[in-house]
Amino acid sequence: MSAQEFLCTMIRTEGHECVQGSEAxxxxxxEMFAKFNQWKETFEANLVDIGGRxxxxxxxxxxxxxxxxxxxxxxxxxxxxxxxxxxxEEAVAITQQCPPVAASGTRVDVRPIxxx
Amino acid sequence: MFDRSIVAETEGESSTGRVGDWFRxxxxxxxxxxxxxxxxQHLEDIEDAVMQALAxxxxxxxxxxxxxxxxxxxxxxxxxxxACNGFLDTARARKRHAEILExxxxxxxxxxxxxxxxxxxxxxxxxxxxxxxxxxxxxxYMLFACCDARVPELSQLMLALNILCGFEVKDISQRLFLTxxxxxxxxxxxxxxxxxxxxSPAALSTESYGKRLPQVLRILYLMFTEGHLSIRSxxxxxxxxxxxxxxxxxMLCRHPVGKLPECFALMSLMCFQFARLDARxxxxxxxxxxxxxxxxxxxxxxxxxxxxxxxxxxxxxxFSRYHAEASIAAEHALAPSYEATRWxxxxxxxELLEASQPSAVHRLxxxxxxxxxxxxxxxxxxxxxxxxxxxLQASYMWSAVRADLLRRTGAREEAKRAGQAAxxxxxxxxIRQALARRLQVNx
Numbered sequence: 436m437s438a439q440e441f442l443c444t445m446i447r448t449e450g451h452e453c454v455q456g457s458e459a460x461x462x463x464x465x466e467m468f469a470k471f472n473q474w475k476e477t478f479e480a481n482l483v484d485i486g487g488r489x490x491x492x493x494x495x496x497x498x499x500x501x502x503x504x505x506x507x508x509x510x511x512x513x514x515x516x517x518x519x520x521x522x523x524e525e526a527v528a529i530t531q532q533c534p535p536v537a538a539s540g541t542r543v544d545v546r547p548i549x550x551x
Numbered sequence: 552m553f554d555r556s557i558v559a560e561t562e563g564e565s566s567t568g569r570v571g572d573w574f575r576x577x578x579x580x581x582x583x584x585x586x587x588x589x590x591x592q593h594l595e596d597i598e599d600a601v602m603q604a605l606a607x608x609x610x611x612x613x614x615x616x617x618x619x620x621x622x623x624x625x626x627x628x629x630x631x632x633x634a635c636n637g638f639l640d641t642a643r644a645r646k647r648h649a650e651i652l653e654x655x656x657x658x659x660x661x662x663x664x665x666x667x668x669x670x671x672x673x674x675x676x677x678x679x680x681x682x683x684x685x686x687x688x689x690x691x692y693m694l695f696a697c698c699d700a701r702v703p704e705l706s707q708l709m710l711a712l713n714i715l716c717g718f719e720v721k722d723i724s725q726r727l728f729l730t731x732x733x734x735x736x737x738x739x740x741x742x743x744x745x746x747x748x749x750x751s752p753a754a755l756s757t758e759s760y761g762k763r764l765p766q767v768l769r770i771l772y773l774m775f776t777e778g779h780l781s782i783r784s785x786x787x788x789x790x791x792x793x794x795x796x797x798x799x800x801x802m803l804c805r806h807p808v809g810k811l812p813e814c815f816a817l818m819s820l821m822c823f824q825f826a827r828l829d830a831r832x833x834x835x836x837x838x839x840x841x842x843x844x845x846x847x848x849x850x851x852x853x854x855x856x857x858x859x860x861x862x863x864x865x866x867x868x869x870f871s872r873y874h875a876e877a878s879i880a881a882e883h884a885l886a887p888s889y890e891a892t893r894w895x896x897x898x899x900x901x902e903l904l905e906a907s908q909p910s911a912v913h914r915l916x917x918x919x920x921x922x923x924x925x926x927x928x929x930x931x932x933x934x935x936x937x938x939x940x941x942x943l944q945a946s947y948m949w950s951a952v953r954a955d956l957l958r959r960t961g962a963r964e965e966a967k968r969a970g971q972a973a974x975x976x977x978x979x980x981x982i983r984q985a986l987a988r989r990l991q992v993n994x
Contacts, residue, residue: 467861472896475903
């Protein structure tokens with residue numbers, strides 16, 4: 436079972452041509468990558484330095500599957516936000532005003548980041 | 552539970568691979584679809600019915616039955632009808648006929664109205680004219696149903712592997728490095744909970760799906776990681792899991808509930824990682840370091856797919872952990888060589904990953920990238936800042952990274968001690984050998 440053959444049938448994507456034969460040039464690939472990187476840069480600008488000590492994370496299970504536990508930072512449907520506010524009440528209020536959160540109706544956990 | 556021995560008996564060991572795969576996928580699709588239509592509370596009967604239908608098909612094909620000449624789509628439909636009838640026969644025998652009838656009036660079946668109380672009418676009405684569509688809806692439903700918060704995460708993964716992917720207990724226990732008794736127990740408990748349905752298509756909405764989506768992504772990621780991970784098994788790669796994860800994630804991304812940036816990012820990540828998988832092993836099945844890998848063996852077409860998904864994922868207000876991991880994988884996939892890799896960009900992505908999901912493992916990886924980008928001294932400083940949790944100190948990874956960095960800064964005695972610790976803790980021979988090469992090479 437050659438890997439190539441198997442993969443082409445599996446990755447059927449709507450809106451993407453399954454290109455078997457016309458390959459993007461390195462330049463085209465870089466172009467696609469550039470679009471992503473430009474978007475990514477907007478988040479880098481807002482990076483808050485997490486210099487605080489990492490807490491012990493939640494272990495998946497003792498006979499577990501993964502490399503290790505991760506501190507519970509809940510994701511907003513896969514995303515995250517780090518904001519600064521004077522109190523947790525203010526942080527919650529700010530979060531609730533954020534359009535994606537308000538629209539999707541998902542639950543958001545607001546957690547303080549401890550330093551020192 | 553899908554019984555692989557049936558396949559082996561009638562088809563012979565040599566073709567079990569391809570045929571076995573088809574059967575377990577067909578099993579998964581049919582079970583999912585029947586649960587979608589009649590409810591997971593009937594899981595056990597449904598599993599049996601599907602098994603029997605598949606067995607009949609096998610028996611039929613070996614005696615040149617007419618079903619053998621059916622095209623794949625028609626064959627699926629045929630199997631569906633056989634399984635469906637078999638299930639309803641059992642249900643009638645158990646006198647649960649009335650119970651199912653009652654449920655139908657509660658619009659369990661998508662698109663049904665309260666007037667459709669006649670079970671036979673429901674059964675013989677064609678499913679969605681687009682049968683493929685219905686199959687996909689069924690699988691997606693089952694995927695989301697498996698991600699039940701009452702079920703421990705590892706058991707959720709097992710549910711998905713067993714029901715959706717059709718892996719039997721033996722396969723699951725081998726690949727997850729658990730005893731079959733453990734897997735049976737966990738699956739038994741998980742399925743019992745699944746039968747107490749809390750997640751029905753009737754309640755289906757983007758909102759209810761949306762609540763479970765993060766966990767679904769997590770399980771897909773876990774499934775792929777288990778296939779990709781080389782630590783736990785004697786074989787460096789368990790490709791089946793990767794392939795199934797790719798397939799399910801692709802299905803998710805094509806569906807309205809999954810057309811979201813983080814889903815695309817996960818898909819992109821899987822494409823990149825899978826594209827490079829074959830090159831990780833040398834001719835003897837040992838592990839090759841990244842710098843040792845022959846990049847010509849990377850699947851360029853799949854990398855291109857990954858790049859398209861990545862471009863699609865670049866939208867919205869949130870940069871998820873999957874975005875971060877995908878961007879790191881992308882840098883590696885595009886780099887013409889180890890030396891030409893844009894390590895500075897990788898470092899930035901790890902910073903974003905750490906911000907999104909603080910973890911000692913992420914810090915460790917970031918340190919390695921930082922060592923390439925700015926030198927091992929800076930990387931060591933970064934690690935000194937980290938108080939490693941117990942489980943990490945007990946892992947070879949911690950010692951190995953420190954050994955490597957110390958060696959590169961010239962701290963030879965310390966490097967030697969850390970290196971020895973890493974070798975002692977290495978869980979497989981393949982890893983130990985790769986470590987030996989990396990830690991002893993003079994730069």
